[in-house]
Amino acid sequence: xxxxxxxxxxxNLTNAVVHGGNVVDDDGxxxxxxxxxxxxxxxxxxxxxxxxxxxxxxxxxxxxSSSPKNNDNEKCKNRYINWxxxxxxxxxxxxDVIDYDRTQLKNINSEPxxxxxxxxxLREKEQSTRCQKYMQHQIEISPKMRAMLxxxxxxxxxxxxxxxxxxxxxxxxIDHFLMNKTIKRNRLQLLGIVSxxxxxxxxxxxxxxxxxxxxxxxNNAYTCDDIIKMExxxxxxxxxxxxxxxxxxxxxxxxxxxxxxxxxxxxxxYILESSLMDYSFVDELDSKMAAASLLLAIxxxxxxxxxxxxxxxxxxxxDLIELAGRLNRLIKTNTEQESIRIKYSKSVFFAVANIxxxxxx
Numbered sequence: 001x002x003x004x005x006x007x008x009x010x011x012n013l014t015n016a017v018v019h020g021g022n023v024v025d026d027d028g029x030x031x032x033x034x035x036x037x038x039x040x041x042x043x044x045x046x047x048x049x050x051x052x053x054x055x056x057x058x059x060x061x062x063x064x065s066s067s068p069k070n071n072d073n074e075k076c077k078n079r080y081i082n083w084x085x086x087x088x089x090x091x092x093x094x095x096d097v098i099d100y101d102r103t104q105l106k107n108i109n110s111e112p113x114x115x116x117x118x119x120x121x122l123r124e125k126e127q128s129t130r131c132q133k134y135m136q137h138q139i140e141i142s143p144k145m146r147a148m149l150x151x152x153x154x155x156x157x158x159x160x161x162x163x164x165x166x167x168x169x170x171x172x173x174i175d176h177f178l179m180n181k182t183i184k185r186n187r188l189q190l191l192g193i194v195s196x197x198x199x200x201x202x203x204x205x206x207x208x209x210x211x212x213x214x215x216x217x218x219n220n221a222y223t224c225d226d227i228i229k230m231e232x233x234x235x236x237x238x239x240x241x242x243x244x245x246x247x248x249x250x251x252x253x254x255x256x257x258x259x260x261x262x263x264x265x266x267x268x269x270y271i272l273e274s275s276l277m278d279y280s281f282v283d284e285l286d287s288k289m290a291a292a293s294l295l296l297a298i299x300x301x302x303x304x305x306x307x308x309x310x311x312x313x314x315x316x317x318x319d320l321i322e323l324a325g326r327l328n329r330l331i332k333t334n335t336e337q338e339s340i341r342i343k344y345s346k347s348v349f350f351a352v353a354n355i356x357x358x359x360x361x
Contacts, residue, residue, distance in 0.1 A: 047159070073211045083113070090116050100257040119253055122245040123314065126286050129244050131175045133283050139297050143279035149192045150277045151337035156193070158343065159168040162200055163246055164269070169199035170307045171276050173234065181237050187230075190222050194230040202242055212356065219302040248274055250290035250313075257312040260294070260312065268297040270290040270344040277337055278330055284323065292323035299324075300355055325361045332357045 091097055104112040111118065135143060136327035150171060157167040173195040177183075183191060193214050211224050235242075251272055255265040272293040275281045281288040281289065291313040298305055305317050 062243045074241060094307060094311060095294055097308050098257075098259075100312070112338075115253075115346060119250070123249070123287055124245075126245040129241075130178075130285065131172070131261055131282050132179055133279075134175070134179040134278065139183055141183065141188055143180075145185070145188060146174075146178075146279055147277045147335070147337050149188055152189070152341045153192050153196060154273075154339040154343060156196060159217070160200075160213075162196065164273075165246060166196065166199045168246045168248045168276070170196035170204060170244065172219065173198060173238070173242065174280055176244070177234055180189055189218060190226060190230050191217060191234070193222075194234060196226055197227070198231060198234060198242065199309065219312050245286050247286035247289045247293075250287045254290060254294050254309065254313050258306070258308045260298075262300050263350045263352065264294075264303070265299050266344070266350050267300060267355060268294045269350045270340070270349070271296055271331060273344075274331055275327060277335075277340065281326075287313070288320065288323060290316060292320045292327055295320045296324040296327050296358070296361065299361060328357050328361050 022133060022261065087100060087102060089099050101110075101112040101115050102111040104115075116251055135141075140267070153167065153170060156162075157164075170192070174191060177195070197211075197214060211227050213228060215222060251268055252265070255268060260268075268290075272289060275289060291309075294309070294313075294323070295305055295317065310316050339351045345350065345351055
């Protein structure tokens, strides 16, 4: 029984979240190996969705015979059907554009059946969750202070080995909170650390740290009670709406669909991540920021934008040229906040920060 299975899995998930996925003893926090029910739930839901889609598509097919006996035989044949056979290409896919998701049918982790629809949905959702400029309402903080916070959070993300999705998600939480509520200067760092804590919890329910670790990296400026209260405040202000489309996800999708090299993708990520520190980009659409970052990287690598990118991004070069120019000027500018530049100067990131920006895009 699927519902009974999910009920048991949810009970396990609740238990894991309550205990924070960690064990604490007198010597301090130690990461414990815990059951990851979230991943199991995702797998169950994925299987349910695939089964439902197969059932739907089977109903659309004309029956070869109305004979009950033949129908029973047909059901037996379809019992172990290959779900890959039911993939449908995007309706408006041009003839000269590769059907990327069809090439990924053996890679279920890329969600090939649903990927195109998922990103169409995210393009719609980013309109309703679009962040607006908010500094005009903030009394004690400034764009420079926000940049300093983001710069510090880059180091937190690296030290705790959080995924880039966690980092981008945390910035979204911060901006949406500040869009809805003013904050005092001495609580800005608290907002940052709790936002990354929430984002880490949302990342498949996995987070490798506990509150004591955050208190330590904040030099004991805040207490456990401060962090818990801020977490509650953030969730209340945002009305528990934490599912934001992320530019990082769009960028990965665009780069893979257009078969970019890992070095070009990494250069795009450097450009995109640099924009997170600049308040002037806070109200731009995530899909457009991702596409503009990729366009700039492509030009810096002396490559060409093409029809495949037109189709999968939904933008052409004319749509992106102004934004790409702003990004080019951004990475040419020396700033006091160097964490992102230093990070992407390392060989593991192909030292893409050392690639010279364009003189004129």
